[in-house]
Amino acid sequence: MEIKLIGIQGMPLVERGDDIPELIVRALDFSGQELMDGDIIVIAETIVSKAEGNTIDLNKISPSEKALEMAEKTGKDPHLVEAILSESADVIRVGHNFIVSETRHGFVCANAGIDESNVSEGLATPLPADPDLSAERILRGLTERSGREIAVIISDTQGRPFRVGAVGVAVGVAGMAPLWDRKGERDLYGRRLQTTEIAVADEMAAAASMVMGQADEGVPAVIIRGYRWDHLKADGGIRDLLRPREMDVFR
Amino acid sequence: MEIKLIGIQGMPLVERGDDIPELIVRALDFSGQELMDGDIIVIAETIVSKAEGNTIDLNKISPSEKALEMAEKTGKDPHLVEAILSESADVIRVGHNFIVSETRHGFVCANAGIDESNVSEGLATPLPADPDLSAERILRGLTERSGREIAVIISDTQGRPFRVGAVGVAVGVAGMAPLWDRKGERDLYGRRLQTTEIAVADEMAAAASMVMGQADEGVPAVIIRGYRWDHLKADGGIRDLLRPREMDVFR
Numbered sequence: 001m002e003i004k005l006i007g008i009q010g011m012p013l014v015e016r017g018d019d020i021p022e023l024i025v026r027a028l029d030f031s032g033q034e035l036m037d038g039d040i041i042v043i044a045e046t047i048v049s050k051a052e053g054n055t056i057d058l059n060k061i062s063p064s065e066k067a068l069e070m071a072e073k074t075g076k077d078p079h080l081v082e083a084i085l086s087e088s089a090d091v092i093r094v095g096h097n098f099i100v101s102e103t104r105h106g107f108v109c110a111n112a113g114i115d116e117s118n119v120s121e122g123l124a125t126p127l128p129a130d131p132d133l134s135a136e137r138i139l140r141g142l143t144e145r146s147g148r149e150i151a152v153i154i155s156d157t158q159g160r161p162f163r164v165g166a167v168g169v170a171v172g173v174a175g176m177a178p179l180w181d182r183k184g185e186r187d188l189y190g191r192r193l194q195t196t197e198i199a200v201a202d203e204m205a206a207a208a209s210m211v212m213g214q215a216d217e218g219v220p221a222v223i224i225r226g227y228r229w230d231h232l233k234a235d236g237g238i239r240d241l242l243r244p245r246e247m248d249v250f251r
Numbered sequence: 252m253e254i255k256l257i258g259i260q261g262m263p264l265v266e267r268g269d270d271i272p273e274l275i276v277r278a279l280d281f282s283g284q285e286l287m288d289g290d291i292i293v294i295a296e297t298i299v300s301k302a303e304g305n306t307i308d309l310n311k312i313s314p315s316e317k318a319l320e321m322a323e324k325t326g327k328d329p330h331l332v333e334a335i336l337s338e339s340a341d342v343i344r345v346g347h348n349f350i351v352s353e354t355r356h357g358f359v360c361a362n363a364g365i366d367e368s369n370v371s372e373g374l375a376t377p378l379p380a381d382p383d384l385s386a387e388r389i390l391r392g393l394t395e396r397s398g399r400e401i402a403v404i405i406s407d408t409q410g411r412p413f414r415v416g417a418v419g420v421a422v423g424v425a426g427m428a429p430l431w432d433r434k435g436e437r438d439l440y441g442r443r444l445q446t447t448e449i450a451v452a453d454e455m456a457a458a459a460s461m462v463m464g465q466a467d468e469g470v471p472a473v474i475i476r477g478y479r480w481d482h483l484k485a486d487g488g489i490r491d492l493l494r495p496r497e498m499d500v501f502r
Contacts, residue, residue: 162501163494165429166448188264210451250501
């Protein structure tokens with residue numbers, strides 16, 4: 001049993017207005033590869049936001065009173081803090097050099113998911129406004145060009161409580177359910193499974209992040225090939241991975 | 252650029268006293284495969300604990316007063332609660348049907364990592380007493396048998412705050428550092444990287460978990476092949492992935 005993680009190399013730096021499916025298919029074509037039925041394409045959120053023109057010019061932001069206060073408290077740039085606040089539905093924890101908030105989408109993460117890496121100086125990329133919709137559009141573009149039955153995950157690299165270091169997580173998904181519900185299944189000894197929900201899309205984003213980290217030049221997209229996902233073909237979106245506020249004891 | 256995730260099939264149900272390196276090499280041999288230099292072997296903690304005879308007979312446990320109270324509050328079996336308490340250094344959150352604690356090793360997780368799946372009825376498996384040492388022993392056994400330069404990760408499947416669903420995480424490591432420190436590196440635009448610490452061992456455990464979940468019969472070990480880990484060859488242990496208590500704002 002073998003699953004392949006294939007880094008898509010040779011993609012150019014993405015600019016506003018770029019057609020990501022086109023860039024992916026062209027890069028694959030250039031290296032003599034193509035998409036296959038069952039492929040899952042994991043794409044770094046940064047290039048999605050950049051292609052959508054969804055970047056923030058930090059110098060053009062006027063920090064509010066609240067942003068100035070929080071900048072003082074955290075030691076962060078007031079313009080960035082204002083951007084974080086405007087992306088946030090709820091601020092969860094604030095301290096020296098960190099702001100953890102709930103984004104408008106419902107993600108709980110540092111800096112509201114705003115990224116200052118792999119974008120020109122002075123700019124920052126927030127998460128896509130509707131990551132499932134972005135994934136859906138890319139899925140459609142890739143399907144039209146390849147004729148293959150595939151799925152798309154948009155990934156980010158995020159820290160988490162209790163553990164040091166960031167890992168790849170899914171922030172958008174199209175073509176498959178992100179969560180695998182194994183309720184009712186039994187283990188090797190016939191006992192009911194204890195852990196019944198597996199966040200497969202997050203595991204895929206983590207696996208892809210491993211490959212993205214291997215490149216000297218950028219590898220913003222990774223193909224997961226050989227994973228059978230018949231069990232994930234239900235409808236669903238990234239919300240399936242977000243724990244409802246009232247069910248989370250760590251707020 | 253390609254990384255392969257190879258599920259090791261055909262391993263028998265593991266019993267107390269079994270030699271895991273021997274079982275792995277035999278299963279690979281049976282399917283005409285072998286270990287290669289640079290392979291990272293991810294092994295499910297359940298079989299490690301079982302091989303080490305590290306199982307708990309829940310029926311033989313007498314719940315303390317505190318365990319009885321917590322069982323009442325959570326709706327969990329008092330014997331299991333007693334086992335959880337004895338594995339825990341600190342209880343973090345308790346509620347209906349859940350206990351999140353810090354284990355003696357320093358992991359913050361549900362049920363102190365005690366697993367009731369894939370073990371005979373009435374038994375449960377805690378995490379290995381010293382998972383890095385377990386990984387080290389398996390690494391030594393595999394190296395002796397194969398002559399290859401490899402690394403070993405012991406993995407578990409755990410839930411996390413804010414997100415629904417469990418994912419594979421590393422609980423023990425040998426032969427490589429689990430954390431990749433990218434401090435000082437620059438991005439595609441020459442800017443300093445924002446996210447400088449990547450929990451690569453957790454990403455590998457997540458990738459392996461994806462493969463383990465694909466098998467009808469058990470696949471308790473997965474080879475990660477093709478990942479260059481020169482940058483991870485520093486000393487280090489699983490502690491590198493545990494956020495010090497005083498640095499964690501979600502306690």
